[in-house]
């Protein structure tokens with residue numbers, strides 16, 4: 001239980017994150033970003049759904065940790081010279097740790 005509570009604010013959030021096909025909540029571990037959109041099961045490849053960043057848990061109201069998208073961009077640029085991580089060529093140069101939560105956990109962010 002402590003481990004679950006330490007990783008996510010509550011069991012409802014954990015359930016929502018672990019069932020991405022049914023849930024409108026998406027957790028991106030690489031940037032520690034929570035977004036809300038349509039459940040993946042409803043998404044189709046030829047449609048674009050808006051996604052909204054979520055700052056508070058919709059279940060328990062807890063303030064969610066700060067997203068690290070800016071920090072990730074900055075470190076990739078200053079330490080690895082990657083200034084456009086969405087570019088197909090540069091994307092291949094992104095170290096593996098930056099595709100998960102490893103990089104920000106290592107840096108205690």
Ligand SMILES: [Zn+2]
Nearest residue numbers: 009010057060
């Ligand atoms: Zn919660």
